[in-house]
C-alpha cells in the first residue's frame with residue numbers, strides 16, 4: 688500500500704485511492720480529480736494539486752457568498768450568525784476591542800459580524816475583488832496568508848471558516864497563525880469532516896469534497912494532534928455546524944442525481960428553505976453520533 692504520495696498531515700506514504708470526482712460545485716472544468724485516504728491518520732487529500740488552481744475559482748465563486756441583491760442573502764446571513772455565535776461563546780462576553788483575523792475573509796460577511804459585536808476585525812483574502820469588499824469592515828491584506836505581514840502576537844483570535852482545506856500548505860498556515868496569536872489567543876478552524884457519514888456515503892458526489900478546490904480534509908482527532916505539536920491545546924470540537932452540514936447533504940443529493948450545473952446561490956427560495964428544513968434532520972443525526980459533515984475545532988495558544 689506504500690505509494691508515491693505522502694500524507695500532508697502525518698507524512699505516511701501508506702494510502703489508498705478514496706474517490707475520483709469532478710467539479711460538481713462550480714463546474715469550472717470537466718477534468719477529473721483523484722483523492723487519496725491516508726491509512727495511518729484518515730486524512731483525505733488530492734493526489735495532484737492543479738498547477739493553476741486560480742482557474743478553478745470562477746468569478747462567481749465568492750459572489751454567491753455575500754449579498755447579490757437578495758440572492759442567497761438569507762442563507763449567508765444565517766451562516767454568518769452561526770459563526771459569530773460560536774465565536775462569542777468561546778471568547779466570552781467581553782469582546783469589545785478584541786482583535787480578530789479572518790483568514791479567507793471572502794467578501795467580509797464575518798468581518799462585518801465581528802465589527803457589529805464590537806471587535807476589531809482584520810482580514811486576509813486571496814481574491815483582489817473580495818479583499819476590496821472586505822476593506823469596508825477593517826484592515827485587509829490581499830494574497831497568500833503565509834506571506835502576510837501582520838504583527839506577531841497581535842491577535843486575540845484567528846478564524847479559518849472553511850479556508851484551511853483550500854491552502855496548499857495548511858499546517859504552515861496554522862503555524863503562522865500560532866505566531867500571530869497572543870499567548871492564550873484562540874484559533875477557530877471549521878473544515879469538512881472526512882469521517883462524516885455524508886462524506887462516506889456520497890464520496891465522489893460529496894459537496895464538501897469540492898474538487899479540486901479542497902486539497903486536504905483532516906479528521907478532527909488528527910487535526911487536534913497536529914495542532915498540539917505546534918503549541919495549541921484543543922478546547923472544543925463542535926460537530927453541530929448545522930448550516931454547513933445540512934447544505935452538504937442537500938447538495939450531495941443533487942450531485943448524485945445530476946441536478947446541478949455549477950450553481951450555488953441560485954434557485955427557488957421557497958424550495959431552498961424547504962430543503963434546509965429537510966436536510967437539517969439527517970445533518971443533526973450524523974452530528975449526534977459524532978460523524979458530523981463538518982466540524983469547528985477551537986484551540987488555545989499555550
Ligand SMILES: [Zn+2]
Pocket residue numbers: 694695696697698699725726727728729730
Ligand atoms: Zn496521514
